[in-house]
Amino acid sequence: MTVRDSTLPRPSGAPPEEDTAGPGAERRDGVLAPFEDALRERFPSRADLLAEARAQTLRRRSMRRIATPLLLAAAVGGLWWADPAWRTEEIRTAIGERTQWSMRDGSTLALNTGSVLKVETRLRSRRFVLEQGEAAFRVAHGWRPFIVRAGNVSVRDIGTVFNVRRQRAGAEVTVLEGAVEVGAPGGPTRTLTTAQSLSAGRQDGDAPSIRTVDVSRVGAWQEGRLVFDATPLAVALAEIGRYRQAPIALADAQTGRLRLSGAFDVNGIEQLIDLLPQVLPVSVARQPDGSVRVGPAVAKK
Numbered sequence: 001m002t003v004r005d006s007t008l009p010r011p012s013g014a015p016p017e018e019d020t021a022g023p024g025a026e027r028r029d030g031v032l033a034p035f036e037d038a039l040r041e042r043f044p045s046r047a048d049l050l051a052e053a054r055a056q057t058l059r060r061r062s063m064r065r066i067a068t069p070l071l072l073a074a075a076v077g078g079l080w081w082a083d084p085a086w087r088t089e090e091i092r093t094a095i096g097e098r099t100q101w102s103m104r105d106g107s108t109l110a111l112n113t114g115s116v117l118k119v120e121t122r123l124r125s126r127r128f129v130l131e132q133g134e135a136a137f138r139v140a141h142g143w144r145p146f147i148v149r150a151g152n153v154s155v156r157d158i159g160t161v162f163n164v165r166r167q168r169a170g171a172e173v174t175v176l177e178g179a180v181e182v183g184a185p186g187g188p189t190r191t192l193t194t195a196q197s198l199s200a201g202r203q204d205g206d207a208p209s210i211r212t213v214d215v216s217r218v219g220a221w222q223e224g225r226l227v228f229d230a231t232p233l234a235v236a237l238a239e240i241g242r243y244r245q246a247p248i249a250l251a252d253a254q255t256g257r258l259r260l261s262g263a264f265d266v267n268g269i270e271q272l273i274d275l276l277p278q279v280l281p282v283s284v285a286r287q288p289d290g291s292v293r294v295g296p297a298v299a300k301k
Contacts, residue, residue: 087121093133096243096269098224106140110222113242113266115166134165136176136222153201156181158191163218170201174218184208226264226272233258233280237294243269244290251295255282 093099093111101109103119105126111117115133120126122144128137130150139146139157146157150164150171160178164171173182174197183189184201190210192198197213217227228236234256241248243266250256258280264272273292276282281297 089119089121091115091117091119095245096266098221098266103140105142105144107146108138110136110138112136112221130164130166130171132166134163134221136163136219137161151201152185154183156183162192167199167201170199172197172199174198174213174215176215176219220263221266224266226266228260228262228264230259230261232256233260233282233294236260240269240272246287246290246292248273248292248294251293255294255296258282 091099091101091109091111093113093115095114097113099111101111101119103109103126107126109117109119109128112134115135116131117133117135118129118131120128125145125147126142128135128148130148135148137146137148137157138161139159141159148155148157148164150166151168153170153173155162155164155171155173158179158181160180161176162178162180163174163176165174170184173180173192175192175194177194179191179193181189181191182198182200187200187208190198190200190208192210195212195215196210197218198208198210200208214227214229217229220227226239228239231239234250234253237248237250237256260276260280262279273284276284276294277297283295283298285293285295287293
């Protein structure tokens, strides 16, 4: 009796069928089974990977929300500490010229003859640099500090009217009303009040001393006057010389020790020079270049 195989014939060249349920599959499952949990821990599932990615995205967004305000606050704090100047202006006066200037905060500035003042508008302060000459400041009260530099001297207003005159290494600071703090390298900060004056920043090694002055004389230039009170002629001529282009020279030291008193109009400097022989025993010789030489009186023959 012939028995036929019921299995359908396989196409020529087809690969043999894999018996997934055969004994080999059972052996493979049996081998991997003890390591299944370890493999899951070592190789997270797709769902775990997506969940971790979402968590990292949320953490990054949260950090950005926190970091952005902190960075902004740090930048603002840095600018506030640095106090940068966002605008600088310069005011000049020619020889013999005087001018006044008003600020937006109500403060006023006055510049004397031959002066140069830089006005710095800063983030948290009002700052000025007196490069040469003389300036008077009437300060309006405000939350921003009001600071004037002249050479290596710094003057900080405490609510006042004060005068600053530039000198070689520093400045002469005089308080007309109120009080200021004056600081210079190598010395403590000094506080000046009304009618007190201090020459700070000198390099002669002497500690500057505070002295009492006549505020009407110090501030007289703002009214166009020069006021001398038994002032040595050498000092008076140096002051007069600030209001003219050509220099004034003294013939000798003895003539310079003579004393001059009186109030004079700065617009009449030349008349004042010609008046000197009438109030003091001196002679005045004008030179072709406009310079003036002041010497002892010439004896009349």
